[in-house]
Amino acid sequence: MSPKKIVQKSLEQHLDLIAICDHNTAENAAATLREGTRQGVAVLPGMEICSKEEVHLVALFNNIEDTLKMQEYVYAHLPGKNQPEVFGHQVVADEHDQVLGENPRLLIGATQLSLLDIVEKAHHLGGICISAHVDRPSYSLIGQLGFIPEDLHLDAVEVSYRVPLEKALTEVVGISDYPCVTSSDAHFLHDIGKVWTEFVLAAPTLQEIRMALAGTEGRRILSDT
């Protein structure tokens, strides 16, 4: 997916705010932020990080600088080299759809970081952590670890497009104790806008999202598709 086309598709789908969360990397976030600014879509930088328990966590940050600090932490604990013929090419592109290079790391792999390590580091950098696709059997917190650990200070849980949120809330044990959002987890352009979450915010920023998840000062989750 090119940064330019991601932003264009988001506009077509009437999305005001999107997040770029590549697997264990954030090297394509900056270009998408710049393109979003140009075309009028707010873009939050982040990563979908795979813990050593093989649980996927979405970490979102206020700015590129903090995101790149998280990336540095992840890279320091991410073993392996990519095999493009097996896992595909991991292209880094700019907002003009020019390929800048290829990421040689095994981004599909798991880090050697625990869930606790990842959540603590993300919080330390001013970010938030969302447990990804909790309704799924693979790479989800509940699939891998059976239930949500009490000491894990998640900011929210994410339900995938495959299950309506209402259904997930009754069927996935324990998630109703957390703020629940739903998002497309788009891996292809045609996935963008498949589902979304509506928030009441004063501005499309991470700080406002944080307030909405906590339900403070009038900010809140309005509805999920």
Next chain:
Amino acid sequence: MTVKDVVEKFDLTVAAGQSGLDREVMDGYCGDLLSEIMGNAPAGCAWMTVQGHQNIVAVAVLREMAAIVITGGQTPDDETVQKADQEGIPILQWPDSSFSLAGRFFSAGIGNLATK
């Protein structure tokens, strides 16, 4: 065979839960998806997994297991060791694969194939 017997026979390392070493090992189970283990692991089993997260202790208590064996040279998290000590669930370590230890279990008559 008790957990202590298993530890001595296969030269396992005890990482936590010393107080549970007299538990009887009646069966074995292998797996790393805790959602699956929670539904299927037999009572009295020694469970072989590469997961070291503290949730493994809760799963072992739930399924009334004899012990947890962390395989593949993986290690339990600090919180996991604390929980296992509290619950008296032995956590053992085995440097090789779950497969290789499971084979030794069968050879020793644990989880007799004829009764499966």
